[in-house]
Amino acid sequence: MKFTTGLASLAVGLALVSGCGPNDANGISDQDIAAQWLSMAKDNSSQINGVQVNGIRYNGIRYNGIRYNGIRYNGTSLAGTREDQSVEVDSTALTGVDMDGDLSDGSVLALKVVSTQWNSVASQYLYTIKYYNEDTSQWTWLCGTDTGDVPIAAIPIMKAYLHPTYDLDGDTSRFTFSCVNAAVGKCALWGYVPWQTSYAETYNSTTKYRDLGLSHQSCQRLVRGDYCGNGLSHTRNGTPIDVYDTYGFMNPDNEAGNTLEADWRADGAHCIRHTRWGTADSTLTPGETDLQYVQRVCPSRLAANDSSCNNESASTFYKANGFDLANQATRDLLRNQSYQH
Numbered sequence: 001m002k003f004t005t006g007l008a009s010l011a012v013g014l015a016l017v018s019g020c021g022p023n024d025a026n027g028i029s030d031q032d033i034a035a036q037w038l039s040m041a042k043d044n045s046s047q048i049n050g051v052q053v054n055g056i057r058y059n060g061i062r063y064n065g066i067r068y069n070g071i072r073y074n075g076t077s078l079a080g081t082r083e084d085q086s087v088e089v090d091s092t093a094l095t096g097v098d099m100d101g102d103l104s105d106g107s108v109l110a111l112k113v114v115s116t117q118w119n120s121v122a123s124q125y126l127y128t129i130k131y132y133n134e135d136t137s138q139w140t141w142l143c144g145t146d147t148g149d150v151p152i153a154a155i156p157i158m159k160a161y162l163h164p165t166y167d168l169d170g171d172t173s174r175f176t177f178s179c180v181n182a183a184v185g186k187c188a189l190w191g192y193v194p195w196q197t198s199y200a201e202t203y204n205s206t207t208k209y210r211d212l213g214l215s216h217q218s219c220q221r222l223v224r225g226d227y228c229g230n231g232l233s234h235t236r237n238g239t240p241i242d243v244y245d246t247y248g249f250m251n252p253d254n255e256a257g258n259t260l261e262a263d264w265r266a267d268g269a270h271c272i273r274h275t276r277w278g279t280a281d282s283t284l285t286p287g288e289t290d291l292q293y294v295q296r297v298c299p300s301r302l303a304a305n306d307s308s309c310n311n312e313s314a315s316t317f318y319k320a321n322g323f324d325l326a327n328q329a330t331r332d333l334l335r336n337q338s339y340q341h
Contacts, residue, residue, distance in 0.1 A: 030119050030120045030121050031121060032148065032150060033117075033119055033121070033126060033150070033153055033180075034119065034121035034122065035146070036146055036150075036152050036153060036180050036181050072158070076123065076124050076125060077090060077091030077116075077124070077125035078091050078094055078125070078127075078156055079091065080093075080094060080097075091116050091125045092116050094113055094116055095113055095114070095115055095116045096112070096113060096114075097112070097113045098110065098111065098112050099111040099112075099113070101131065101177075102174070109131050109132070110131060110132040111129055111130070111131050111132075111142065111177075112129065112130045112131075112132075112139060113127055113128075113129060114128045114129065114130050114151070115127070115128045117153075119153070122155075122189055124155060124189070126153035126154065126155060126180065127153060127154050127155070127156065127177065128141070128143075128151040128152075128153055128154070129141075129142040129143070129154050129177055130142060142154060142177070142179070143179035143180075143181070143182075144179075146181075152179055152180060152181055153179075153180050154177040154178060154179050154180065154185065155177070155178055155180055155185045155188055155189065156175055156176070156177055156178075157175060157176045157177075157178050157184055157185070157188060157194060158175045158194070158195055159175065159176060159194055159213075160174035160175065160176055161176065161184070163231070164230075164231045164232075165229075165230055165231040166220070166221075166226070166231040167231075168213075168217065183219070183220040183223040183224050184216075184220050186219075186223065187216050187219035187220050187223060188216060190219070190243075190249060190250065191249035191250070192212055192215040192216040192218075192219045192245075192249065193212055193216070194212060194213040194216040194217075195213075196211075196212040196213075197209075197211045197212070197213065198210075198211075199211075199212050199247070201246075201247060201319075201323070203319045203320075203323040204323075206323075208323070210247075210328060211328070214265075214266045214328060214329055214333060215245060215246070215247070215333045215334065217266035218264045218265050218266050218333045218334045219243075219264075219334060221264055221265075221266070221267075221268050221269070222241075222243065222262075222264045222269075222334055222336055223235075225239075225275070225276060225277075225280060225290075226268055226269075227262070227268055227269040227272060227275070227290075227293075227294050227298065227301060228268055228269075228293075228294060228297050228298035228301065229266075229267040229268025229269070229298075230268070230297070230298075232284060232285075232293075233280070233281070233284070234275060234276070234277060234280045234281075234284075234285075234290040234293070235276055235277065235280050236277065236280050236281070236341075239276055239277070239280075239338070239341065240338070241261070241276065241336045241337065241338045242254070242255060242258055242336060242337040242338065243334065243335075243336045244334070244335055244336070245333060245334045245335070246317060246319070246322065246331070246332075246333050246334070252335075252337060254337070255337070257339045258337035258338055258339055259273065259274070259337060259338075259339065260273050260312070260335065260336075260337055261273055261274060261275075261276060261335075261336050261337060261338045262301075262335070262336065263315060263317055263332035263334070263335050264332065264333065264334040264335065264336070265329065265330065265331065265332060265333060266329055266333075267329075268298070268301065269301055270301055270306070270309075270332060271301075271302075271303040271306060271308075271309035271315070271332075272294060272301050272302050272303055273303050274291075274338075274340050275289070275290040275291050275294065275340060276290075276338040276339075276340060276341065277290055277340065277341050278290065278291075278340065278341065315332050316330070316331045316332045317331075317332040317333075317335055
């Protein structure tokens with residue numbers, strides 16, 4: 001499906017529904033909130049989380065002196081156990097909770113859950129978060145606000161990411177609040193839910209169970225144009241791309257002018273036919289184009305340097321070639337089309 005990188009989508013595998021949800025009571029409909037990741041006007045492709053906040057500690061969350069241990073995410077919402085009563089509370093009880101967020105530079109950021117709201121479009125609880133800005137001595141919206149001055153929501157991802165490569169952090173005691181208009185949040189809302197480890201894929205009457213975490217990691221690489229899988233983005237906000245996948249969450253629009261850009265795995269791009277920009281950000285790649293960067297840093301990723309890319313129909317992106325791979329991490333899980341700017 002076509003998106004603008006970050007990627008605001010024209011359509012995704014989430015059905016818009018009518019009626020009112022909890023957001024409507026505040027004059028903000030579920031669709032208004034969903035537009036933060038569905039609308040062409042809102043995108044945030046070059047950033048992984050929208051802000052450099054990653055790896056929130058969830059053993060030791062405090063709320064009015066009451067501590068919570070064992071915060072977990074069940075696929076739709078956070079839940080926590082009150083330390084004083086050993087009673088588990090659901091997502092709505094976490095409104096007003098203060099947290100400590102670990103920044104990429106090792107410092108700690110004070111966070112506050114301002115609201116917890118069920119979003120019927122996403123079929124998830126979404127969270128509006130503020131952080132304490134020491135420069136201004138004020139609480140500030142973590143993900144900013146959209147064009148209607150509505151706070152941009154966040155979604156919890158029970159994973160943390162290593163800076164600057166954005167490989168997965170093996171520390172299972174940490175999780176990430178990702179803005180819904182940034183790569184990690186968008187990829188989850190598009191259907192690549194990293195907490196789904198047994199997604200059923202069927203081919204020739206055989207069913208195997210897949211870890212969608214691989215697709216999610218592939219997606220965040222794709223969205224940010226992280227060709228070499230080293231964390232460096234080669235895209236700009238608002239860049240249109242056409243995303244599609246192995247499982248059929250998204251299908252190609254095949255718009256005129258677009259051609260196949262690359263296949264994507266959790267470790268980045270493979271069989272790169274072209275970059276989506278000549279130079280997306282000259283401050284990151286001074287003195288060279290994005291293609292020259294790939295030629296210097298990860299030349300084996302280029303289709304021109306990989307003979308297995310010569311026959312596109314033999315790609316492991318297709319079930320006939322990829323379904324039976326013993327190591328699904330070596331399978332091309334996503335693709336995108338684009339044109340070079």
